Amino acid sequence: MGxxxxxxxxxxxxxxxxxxNGSFSHSIIEELGKAVKHYLESQDLxxxxxxxxxxxxIEATQNVxxxxxxxxxxxxxxxxxxxxxxxxxxxxxxxxVSSGNYVLSSxxxxxxxxxxxxxxxxxxxxxALYKEQMRRELPPGSQGAGLxxxxxxxxxxxxxxxxxxxxxxxxxxxxxRVVI
Amino acid sequence: MENLVIDGxxxxxxxxxxxxxxxxxxxxxxxxENSFEFYKPLxxxxxxxxxxxxxxxxxxxxxxYLNTSSIKALMDLLDDLEEAHRAGRQxxxxxxxxxxxxRALDLAEEFREDLTLPFFIIxxxxxx
Numbered sequence: 001m002g003x004x005x006x007x008x009x010x011x012x013x014x015x016x017x018x019x020x021n022g023s024f025s026h027s028i029i030e031e032l033g034k035a036v037k038h039y040l041e042s043q044d045l046x047x048x049x050x051x052x053x054x055x056x057x058i059e060a061t062q063n064v065x066x067x068x069x070x071x072x073x074x075x076x077x078x079x080x081x082x083x084x085x086x087x088x089x090x091x092x093x094x095x096x097v098s099s100g101n102y103v104l105s106s107x108x109x110x111x112x113x114x115x116x117x118x119x120x121x122x123x124x125x126x127x128a129l130y131k132e133q134m135r136r137e138l139p140p141g142s143q144g145a146g147l148x149x150x151x152x153x154x155x156x157x158x159x160x161x162x163x164x165x166x167x168x169x170x171x172x173x174x175x176x177r178v179v180i
Numbered sequence: 181m182e183n184l185v186i187d188g189x190x191x192x193x194x195x196x197x198x199x200x201x202x203x204x205x206x207x208x209x210x211x212x213e214n215s216f217e218f219y220k221p222l223x224x225x226x227x228x229x230x231x232x233x234x235x236x237x238x239x240x241x242x243x244x245y246l247n248t249s250s251i252k253a254l255m256d257l258l259d260d261l262e263e264a265h266r267a268g269r270q271x272x273x274x275x276x277x278x279x280x281x282x283r284a285l286d287l288a289e290e291f292r293e294d295l296t297l298p299f300f301i302i303x304x305x306x307x308x
Contacts, residue, residue: 026213030190033211051245051283058211058247131294134255143214147248 015089015096023083024065033057036088040095049180052155053088053095056178059148060099061086066143068101076104081171094157097178102171108164111174118149119159126154152178181232184225192218193243197225202235210254211247219253226260236270237261244277244284251287258295265297272298279303 064084084101188194
């Protein structure tokens with residue numbers, strides 16, 4: 001890539017403030033998180049609003065990281081499957097956290113069903129589902145509590161938007177957009 | 181019983197569990213790489229403590245942010261204290277939060293909703 005102007009223009013057009021594309025390690029999540037927090041603090045946002053954006057950023061990136069390190073995904077033999085992208089942007093007064101990563105085609109339907117269900121719930125319904133999931137026994141070896149998507153939906157000011165795009169060679173690209 | 185002390189980091193809280201005083205402190209932010217692995221020794225310590233000592237327990241929380249898997253792990257820890265409380269032990273939770281951070285207050289209130297043990301939510305002026 002000799003000239004980054006087109007990439008830069010398209011990021012600016014989308015209101016991107018901070019973005020990362022590649023393989024997520026825990027230390028990258030931490031470092032980028034510091035940058036996100038410093039940026040938000042410099043914007044004179046209410047502390048609560050800063051925490052909402054930061055927490056959606058953490059849940060989104062940790063979801064990408066947890067999924068990308070799964071053994072069944074590694075078994076597909078595609079190096080880009082371990083990579084992801086995160087974009088934190090601004091649209092007027094609102095912040096948008098978008099994330100993308102590859103998922104196995106076989107996981108697509110269940111993921112879409114979970115998200116469709118979340119889209120249909122109001123704040124009270126999301127809270128009830130969150131509490132129900134909190135009390136659920138987790139399968140051994142779980143990396144997460146299964147609460148990340150519900151938590152993002154609770155912090156969002158609009159229903160979560162997502163897409164699952166077949167990449168033509170057996171994986172789906174999962175794109176999630178959270179408006180806070 | 182030995183105390184459990186773990187230094188804090190950017191993404192994991194400082195842990196200071198003092199067996200002699202029955203005082204357990206968690207302070208900082210909590211979004212470690214693997215929350216369940218991080219909290220497992222804490223849960224084990226508390227379970228042994230509750231078995232070995234009849235002492236009063238105070239849990240002091242000064243957590244500015246927890247990710248969802250840390251919230252789940254902390255709920256498990258609070259469930260153990262709740263059980264001890266129901267069995268007649270003196271247990272209390274003091275949750276300190278930065279008064280400008282209303283999300284930390286919401287979070288504390290959601291934990292408290294599920295518990296009957298004495299749970300105090302205390303605003304502080306300086307960042308927790």
